[in-house]
Amino acid sequence: MVIGRVSVKGKIIQFRKKKLFKNGLLVNLETGECPQVDILVDGQDIVDIQPSGAFDNLETEVVNLKKNFVLPHFVNAFCDSLKAFEQTYGREFVETENRLLGQSLFKAKTYDFQSVVALNLFAKNVCAGSCIVNDIMDNGLYVGKPTTAKCLSKIEEKTDKQLDAFLEEVHKDKSKLFLDVGRTLDELGTIDKMFGKPLSHMLEDFGFLDLSPIIVGGNCLEKDELELLKQHDCNFVLTPYEDGKVGRRQTNFVSLRSKDFLVGLGSGCAFEVDFFAYMRQILLGMRSMFEAQDVVTEKEVLDLAFNQSALVLNVDNRLQVGNPASFIVVKNCASLYDDISHTLVWEKSKHDVMMTVFCGEIMQKNGEILIQNFPDCDTIRETIKLFSRRKKDDN
Numbered sequence: 279m280v281i282g283r284v285s286v287k288g289k290i291i292q293f294r295k296k297k298l299f300k301n302g303l304l305v306n307l308e309t310g311e312c313p314q315v316d317i318l319v320d321g322q323d324i325v326d327i328q329p330s331g332a333f334d335n336l337e338t339e340v341v342n343l344k345k346n347f348v349l350p351h352f353v354n355a356f357c358d359s360l361k362a363f364e365q366t367y368g369r370e371f372v373e374t375e376n377r378l379l380g381q382s383l384f385k386a387k388t389y390d391f392q393s394v395v396a397l398n399l400f401a402k403n404v405c406a407g408s409c410i411v412n413d414i415m416d417n418g419l420y421v422g423k424p425t426t427a428k429c430l431s432k433i434e435e436k437t438d439k440q441l442d443a444f445l446e447e448v449h450k451d452k453s454k455l456f457l458d459v460g461r462t463l464d465e466l467g468t469i470d471k472m473f474g475k476p477l478s479h480m481l482e483d484f485g486f487l488d489l490s491p492i493i494v495g496g497n498c499l500e501k502d503e504l505e506l507l508k509q510h511d512c513n514f515v516l517t518p519y520e521d522g523k524v525g526r527r528q529t530n531f532v533s534l535r536s537k538d539f540l541v542g543l544g545s546g547c548a549f550e551v552d553f554f555a556y557m558r559q560i561l562l563g564m565r566s567m568f569e570a571q572d573v574v575t576e577k578e579v580l581d582l583a584f585n586q587s588a589l590v591l592n593v594d595n596r597l598q599v600g601n602p603a604s605f606i607v608v609k610n611c612a613s614l615y616d617d618i619s620h621t622l623v624w625e626k627s628k629h630d631v632m633m634t635v636f637c638g639e640i641m642q643k644n645g646e647i648l649i650q651n652f653p654d655c656d657t658i659r660e661t662i663k664l665f666s667r668r669k670k671d672d673n
Contacts, residue, residue, distance in 0.1 A: 296320055297603075297638055301330050302343035303610060304597070307580050310618045314345060319603040322637035326599060341640070346632060347608040347622075350595045352408040352553045353587040355542030356456060356494050356515040358429075359399040359549075360392060360415045366549040399549065401647050406551040406628040407606040409636040410593055412544070414456060426451050429494070430486075431458035433477075434468040441484055448489065455491040456515075457481070460499040461526060478503035487512065492590060494544070497521065497529045508537050513590050516582075517546030518559035528563040531582075532573055542590035543583050552628040553583050561623065576619040607633035 297319040303312040304327070316333050318326040326333075396413055403411045414429040428448050433441070448455050459477060460466065466477055473480045478499070481487050487510035493499075494515045499507075516529050534541050545551045557579040564574040588595030597605050609630040613621040634642045641649055 296336070296338040297341065298333055298336065298338040299341045299343055299348075299603075299635070300333075301345055302348035302607065303345055304348045305618055305622075307349075307577065307584060307619070312347065312618055315348075317348070317603070317605075319638045322602055322639075324597070324599050324601055324603045343607055343633075346610045347618075348597070349606055349608060349622075350584045350588070350597045351410070351604050351606045351634060351636070352403075352406065352583055353410040353542070353591060353593060353595060354403050354408045354412060354544055354551065354553075355587045355590050356412050356414065356429075356492075356517065356544030356546060357399065357403075357551075358415060358547050359396045359413050362399060362545070362547045362549040363395045365547055397652070399545075399551075401652070402549070402551045403545075404634050404642045404647060404649075405631065405645055406553060407608075407631040407634055408551065408553065409604060409634060409641060410588070410591065410595075412591060427454040427456060429456040429458055431494075433457070433459055434465050434472065445485055455486065455489045456494055457486065457491045458494040460493065460496040460503075463498050466498055476500075476503055478506045482506065482510070492542070494546070495521075495529060496534075497527050501533070504533065504537055504539075508539065513540040513542070515542040515544045515587075515590060516556075516560065517544050517548070518556045518563070519548040519550070519552075520546030522559060523548065528560070528567070530564075530567070531560055532564055532568065535574075535578070540586050540590050541582055542587035544587075554623065554626045554628065554630075557583055557623050576617070576623040579623060580619055602636075603638040604636045606631050606635070 299317040299319065302315055302317065304315045304317075305312050314330045315327050316330050317324060318328075318333055318336070318338070392415055396415065399413065400411055403409070412427065414427060428444070428451070430436075430441075430444055436444070447453075459481075469477050469480055473483075475483070478487075481491075487507070490511040490513075492513050492515055493507065495517065496504075496507075496514055514529065514534055516531065518528060520526075521528055531541065543553060543556055545556075557576075560579050560582070561574055561576070565571055585595060594601060595604075608622070608626060609632050613625055615621045615624070629645075631642075632644055633640060641647070
């Protein structure tokens, strides 16, 4: 599945001309101001943003946002849909690929099992407000941009020959490199014993750091290792929900921020997606770790979720004239807070994302996927469960 400006699984998305999104409260994440505006879209791009009422004489398709909040969409900087599906529903579901293929559910379509799983998780991302999804599966699929990416994980289980072969493949394919490393003290200890040096130095010696990789996790990396990674222009992706689910310590976001790393946010191996919850987990974790309320602010985690995650993947996520008309609409209601950053972080969830717009096209509205020819995910999931039960009965 490749989501770009033109297609979903090879199906062309037809973008209509001239669309007016009226009466939205455009959130300025830096100042906290929320002016009421109309956003004029021509095809895929924003052509103007003016105070509400400025375009009332234009003949356009009108979408009334009813004074709800408008924000850039989230960017899911790292996830593994197949592993997430397996860990959520069990290995037996993943092993039903041959039973699933050719069933009447998919008729003449050419979906394979991995595509079905990726589509399923993509739907969850869209409903949670993310249209750029970096989905790393076993084949290195990169969803969101027409390029490839490779992810190296369980590095402590690899031989020198396997590491050299992986690096050669990355060079050959010119892939973006993700390193899922530094997650646990056991991993770091094993690498130290195997190679006689810390993880970061081992990565440097093999040549991985020459590619300025994106580190996924890095939960247990120490100050000196971060210094070396910074010299090689590495960046990070945090997966707070996955860390919490398996009981890992959180990555020290405060330390990463102090060294000016770009830090993205991802769902990792989680099959449920809620970026508001991820932001809260980071805030609570860091405040607990440092026993200080002001060590990380709400504005900083909002910047992480909306801006830094995009920059990690080289995506311009700003909601401004000339950029793609890609944004989310978040429900506005009475709040306990006067500050918009506190309202968004502490009072919102994925269920408050009322609309997800990508390149001028409404991808979901009130939880309903509006992408043409998109398969029904609940039906897919029930079909997988059905075949899994049959497989168990056969055994």
